[in-house]
Amino acid sequence: GEDVEQSLFLSVREGDSSVINCTYTDSSSTYLYWYKQEPGAGLQLLTYIFSNMDMKQDQRLTVLLNKKDKHLSLRIADTQTGDSAIYFCAERRSGGYQKVTFGTGTKLQVIP
């Protein structure tokens, strides 16, 4: 079955780079997403990458995709205290709108 795994927790100092990792199992992935959830709020889409790409950059965010190893990462440059949140990766497979699996989330703590 489909499985998306993330480490539970990451702590970084303000100004450093953060790297949040995600692994998935389904080789039929089409799109992979990163969402941010702030306390008491819903998920907000940060960025996504199509499965035939290996990198996407969007301001401070860099997404790397290693399709062979089924590994996705999100790098946040110059991490700020406002980046403290839970980050979810999600994998979309072909076959319809409902074919998406979310990871368990990584809680990013930014130390001032």
Added chain:
Amino acid sequence: NAGVTQTPKFQVLKTGQSMTLQCAQDMNHEYMSWYRQDPGMGLRLIHYSVGAGITDQGEVPNGYNVSRSTTEDFPLRLLSAAPSQTSVYFCASSYSSRGGNYEQYFGPGTRLTVT
């Protein structure tokens, strides 16, 4: 645009009670979903809809009903609440873009406790 709105924000129910969680979107999105979020688990899909009048079951549908009489509204009904339904519930809406991508927009969530 208000985006995706959910009511109530918080709810406490006793075992066996029923209630409806409301979800509305004003973006004219075709697709809508209900998820539950539990500690240490990713979001799990309860039910979804691909258009007005069309709904289907997701991964964990037992104990929940949905309907989609309009594009805007997608209520989730708990038929007879159980402690196992204590969770945070998120509604999401989406449109289909080029290449099979669906960008999902999430509501703020409803935190439900069943005692």
